[in-house]
Amino acid sequence: MKVNVLKENLAKALNTVGRIVSTKNSLPVLSHVLITTEDGRLKLASTNLEIGITYKIGGKVEENGSITVPARLFTELVNSLPGEKVEIKLNDLTLNIKAGNFKSEIKGITAEEFPLIPDIKESKVLSLDNKIFKDALKLVSFAAAVDDSRPVLSGVYIVKEGKKLTFAATDSYRLAEKNITLSKDLGIDFSVIVPIRTINEISKIISDIDGEINVYLSDNQISFEVDGVELVSRLIEGQYPNYRQIIPEGSETKANIKSSDFLNLLKVAVLFARENANTLTIKINPKGKLEVNVVANQVGSNESFLDADVTGKGGEISFNGRFIMDYIQNVNAKEISLEITGELTPGIMKTAEIKDYIYIIMPLRS
Amino acid sequence: MKVNVLKENLAKALNTVGRIVSTKNSLPVLSHVLITTEDGRLKLASTNLEIGITYKIGGKVEENGSITVPARLFTELVNSLPGEKVEIKLNDLTLNIKAGNFKSEIKGITAEEFPLIPDIKESKVLSLDNKIFKDALKLVSFAAAVDDSRPVLSGVYIVKEGKKLTFAATDSYRLAEKNITLSKDLGIDFSVIVPIRTINEISKIISDIDGEINVYLSDNQISFEVDGVELVSRLIEGQYPNYRQIIPEGSETKANIKSSDFLNLLKVAVLFARENANTLTIKINPKGKLEVNVVANQVGSNESFLDADVTGKGGEISFNGRFIMDYIQNVNAKEISLEITGELTPGIMKTAEIKDYIYIIMPLRS
CATH class of the missing domain: 3.10.150.10 (DNA Polymerase III, subunit A, domain 2)
Structure with a gap:
């Protein structure tokens, strides 16, 4: 094998395939990356036996061949090399890497020992x-x-x-x-x-x-x-x-809330809710207020509120505060809604900004 | 105790004194921060029995008093609170914290249980x-x-x-x-x-x-x-x-080198030197070249070089590559010098950019 590639492309490929490589394997070849020439390109591959990744990059292939080398060392080496181009050349089981004023040799393991990554491209x-x-x-x-x-x-x-x-x-x-x-x-x-x-x-x-x-x-x-x-x-x-059977059909009370304000309230509330598995009580007041309360026997208590656009009769329910935070942090919407129906019915979270999307939270005993 | 303070000041003080507080103490009060009014100011203090930190901030003290509360909870609470002002008020052993639309209570331990931080301000x-x-x-x-x-x-x-x-x-x-x-x-x-x-x-x-x-x-x-x-x-x-007795009097060979180039060389070299306790060989060529070589039996080898301004007869020596990197990364100078005298004399590192400063590295057997 003898190939000239752009350092940037090789680094990107190695950083991607290297993600799943464990260095703690009993089988040394699993901490290696497979390097193969294929159809005039260079193919990098890795596997942890659950997931396999292959990444093809362009390059000037002068001689075909294949080898496996330690993924971490090769990745760190390529990431640290200067200049634009890298030449890799296989000499028996040793990979020679040349770039700028650097000459390195990495000892490899034969490609035959590398586990087969299944090719399932038919369907x-x-x-x-x-x-x-x-x-x-x-x-x-x-x-x-x-x-x-x-x-x-x-x-x-x-x-x-x-x-x-x-x-x-x-x-x-x-x-x-x-x-x-x-x-x-x-x-x-x-x-x-x-x-x-x-x-x-x-x-x-x-x-x-x-x-x-x-x-x-x-x-x-x-x-x-x-x-x-x-x-x-x-x-x-x-x-x-x-x-689908646990998704409530509708709800008695709905509060529209500014996401960022709600998130700030929850961040403080969960500090006090740690000892109770993040349990906090949410009270929706039909007059347009949402309250978040936590009573922690060991550390103290916390009460907070914010303005909300409420429809329905109002109510009170306990949730895991982290679950609401997860939703707000992942949807990235300006405004979200929380719908509740009594203390025992799951809560529904939605946002008008993302269609065909629903989030359900099971209630907790407060 | 009743005090009004700016949130920013309180947060800064807590983040500083909180640095040394361990949450893994067998003595609960050591995971607390001491809060005391003193001369019209609020004093925060922490200790891990080796180090004690006190931090005084201004504020409006309406009632004097002192208490200890869990450092982590209080710090995270203050960091998360909105607005500019915080009111803290002691009610028996419970600290009440009010800010914006938040009301919190934190249970404390009496200040008498907090270890004395020595005052040694005489000399x-x-x-x-x-x-x-x-x-x-x-x-x-x-x-x-x-x-x-x-x-x-x-x-x-x-x-x-x-x-x-x-x-x-x-x-x-x-x-x-x-x-x-x-x-x-x-x-x-x-x-x-x-x-x-x-x-x-x-x-x-x-x-x-x-x-x-x-x-x-x-x-x-x-x-x-x-x-x-x-x-x-x-x-x-x-x-x-x-x-002082190990600092060499002078040297036979001196190389002036651009720090950033040398650091790049070393970063690659130490990748290969891991198995040998970071041992790499440096060869100073009197014709103006510095070479860094590593031979690692298990993983392979690496050779690299850079231009250097060399005086003296040249030579070869082995060092722990990390020690040279530590120097370059901490001095933050554009150019540094490396002086050597045979294989067994400590190396000297200096930079013209920092006066009255010397760094000595013991040689290794290559």
Whole structure:
């Protein structure tokens, strides 16, 4: 192998594929990145056995070949090299890297030892604008469970029926659902649960890329591809809960609130709510006031209020304050609404600024 | 106690005194901050039994009193409160805090339980410009030992003789010494070893304050005071090593190098030097070149070079690359010099941009 590439491109590719590489593996080759020439381009690949990422960059390929080298060392080296160009050349199992006044050698492991990353590009099931896809993921992914005690909840549920694409996530204490109407239907309906780690990785990978994202499916794998970068992941097996039954039909009281003011109130309230699993009491006064109260036996108490545009008879309910903060911080809307019906019915959060999007919070005993 | 203060002042004071408060104490009152009215001002104080900090702010004191409250909760509360003013009022052992549309109560512990922070303001030994003091500390403190295996090395040695003030630190592998000429001599000579944690704290505290710093000494305590903020610390007992004997008299070879280029070379070299305790070999070529080489049996090797202004016969020596990086990153000079004499004599680093300052690095076997 002998290839000349732009340092910037190589650094970007390595920083992306390196994200999932663990240095704590018992199998040394899993802390390596696979480097291969393919169709006149240089392909970098990494895997943690759950997720695999491949990234292709252009370059001047003078000799074909492949090798694996330690991902962290190679990435840090390329990030630190000066100048615009890097020459990489394979000599037996040693990779020679030349750039400016630097000459480095990195000892590798043969490419044959690298685990196969499955290629599942046959059945394309989605093709849509990157930004729409990314925004939808951001609106639901924060509601997924962070632990694996119920595996199906530690992922995002994605369902396609005709031109309707639904994203949902819940940790059983709160739920977020976003619907999208596709501009083109590729003809294959599906429902899958994608691990939250995969969702987070693909969100970061596509965060600064424009264009279309293509999604491919096989029996137990999903693949996302955008502009030369591909991420393949296992799917979570199992039945996603029938979450629609917990979404209330309507509500007795609705308060429209300025997001930033509400967030400031909650930030202070949760300081006092730590000892009670973030439990705070919200009182909606029909005269146009929303109050947030916390009584913490050990540390003290906190009371605060803000003006709200209230419709309905008013009421009082207890929630996990962090869950409301999560919503406000992820939707990024100027104004949001909170709807409640008595102390035992889940609360509904919406914003007029994002359509086909709903967030449900289970009430707590105060 | 009833006091009205500006939120900004209270937040600044709490953020400063809160720095040393641990939340992991077996003694609850040590995770608290002491709040006292004193001479028409509000005094905040904290201690970790090694270091004590007091911070006085102005305010409208309507009723005197004192209490201790959890430092973290009170600090986060004040940082999060809106508006300009805060009213604090003591009701038995509960502190009431009012600001804008917030009313909070924090349960406290009586001030009598708070450890006494010694007042050692009798013997003032130094009074000098804050910035000069801070800059001198920065030039030496990075060379102090980070562990306590030899307690005297885990501090900065400060010696005053007449108008000469010397700062020194060494971990026995490298040494930094900076000398200052005082504009006024308060008449008391001394030599003390100040714990590195104290040095780091006082450096941060004074980093954004202008004016004079006053230093006071007692038998085993030192106190730094600047603009209403005071830090009291224990001193390290013991004899500081006679470090002057390891400073070479002169050198055979000297290379003047552009700092930023040298730093870039070293950043790459240490990537390969990790497995060898950062050992790299530096070759100074009398024809005007400095080479940095690393051979790492496990990962590979790296060679690099840069242009240098060389005087003398040239030579080769091995150093811990991190120690050279520490120097370059802390002196912040455009050009630095490296002087060597054979493989076994310590290297000398200097810069024409900072006078009365020397840095010594012990050689390693390559």
